[in-house]
Amino acid sequence: LSVSALVGCRTSALEESLRILNQRAILFSFLEEHSDLGTRPAAEAVFFDFDHTLADTQTTIPVDTEYGTEQRDSKCFFLRAGERPHFEALSPQELARTGPIDSMVQIARQLEARGDLLFIVTARGESHTWNTIPLWLKKNGIKINGLVAANAKETVDGLKPLSRDTKLPHDFKKALIIAGWIELIQSKFPESPLKSVSYYEDTDHHLRGAMQLLPLAFPDIEFHFYDILRTQRSPGKYRLTPIANASHGTLDLPGDPAHYASPDCPDED
Incomplete structure (x- = not known):
């Protein structure tokens, strides 16, 4: 396109x-x-995204529904109108217990070692995120150049x-x-x-936005987009999947990027 x-x-x-x-x-x-x-x-x-991209997050999120409280998978999380999530389940203790996706952490280490700039853009919004994710990354041997928690109060207010x-x-x-x-x-x-810019993400709607906006805004940069898919074998098994490249403002992707959908969370949106 x-x-x-x-x-x-x-x-x-x-x-x-x-x-x-x-x-x-x-x-x-x-x-x-x-x-x-x-x-x-x-x-x-x-x-990089964080959860289900670098971190093997298996936490479930309690959600108050009209039928009571149910636990929902944080990977394929969704909300219906009127429902109330309890994101406090994503606590510092939960993060400390969360293990890495070894293959993805290895990629991050290799990229950092060759001198690339590394950034984390996470959908987490808890106030501790600004400190606890860098500590988790340091523990796993990854040095970053920046982090933004997209749903944190500081981000919402700042932007x-x-x-x-x-x-x-x-x-x-x-x-x-x-x-x-x-x-x-x-x-x-x-x-x-x-x-060159690479983006590693597991959530379809964030990839859709990036594939539409970034090549259009920066036609002189090559872009590489990767989806981290969770396989059917286990919640802890992930597969890195290159989905699109872009150069000179042209995105190499079959179909409309606004409708991109991966098979691991077909009903996420």
């Missing part, structure tokens, strides 16, 4: 995301607080001035954070622009 094709099928959410991205000062100010880009430019920036609505566009929330980081890196190292 080319940039021209994307322009032809822009959704209102994509248009709003592009408008938000133009407000660089607000994005930069927020992201600089949560980044350490170092002093040397890097050719590649790599963005609220960007959106006409009270929330950032749903599919594009992580994509906008990634785009802001890309622009921040480019502004710090203008003589050595990024050549």
Whole structure:
């Protein structure tokens, strides 16, 4: 799907995301607080989700429904109207007990060792996340250049001035954070622009937003998108799946990225 094709099928959410991205000062100010880009430019920036991507999270989330409280899989989590989730289940103690996905942690270590910039964009929103995830990563031998908890109060408040609505566009929330980081890196190292960006994620709607927005916003950068699929064998078994590349603003993906869906959580949205 080319940039021209994307322009032809822009959704209102994509248009709003592009408008938000133009407000660089607000994005930069927020992201600089949560980044350490170092002093040397890097050719590649790599963005990881956390749960079910680096961490083998098997926690269930209690949800109050009209029929009582039920436990829902955090991997394929969903909410119906009127339901109340208890995300406090994602506690510091729970995170400390969570093991790594060894193959993905190994990839992160290798990328960091070759000098790539590494960032975490997690959907977690608990206040402890800013400290406990870096500690978990350090324990597992991963050094990062930045972390944003997309649903944390600090993020919601910090980025609220960007959106006409009270929330950032749903599919594009992580994509906008990634785009802001890309622009921040480019502004710090203008003589050595990024050549490549990789994004590792297990949640379809975040991949949909990233595949629509990022190649359109940065046609001079090569993008590589990876879906981490949970197989049928066990909740602890994951398979890294390359799903799309993009260069010169052209996304190599069969079909419309706005409708991308993986087989492990077919009803997640």
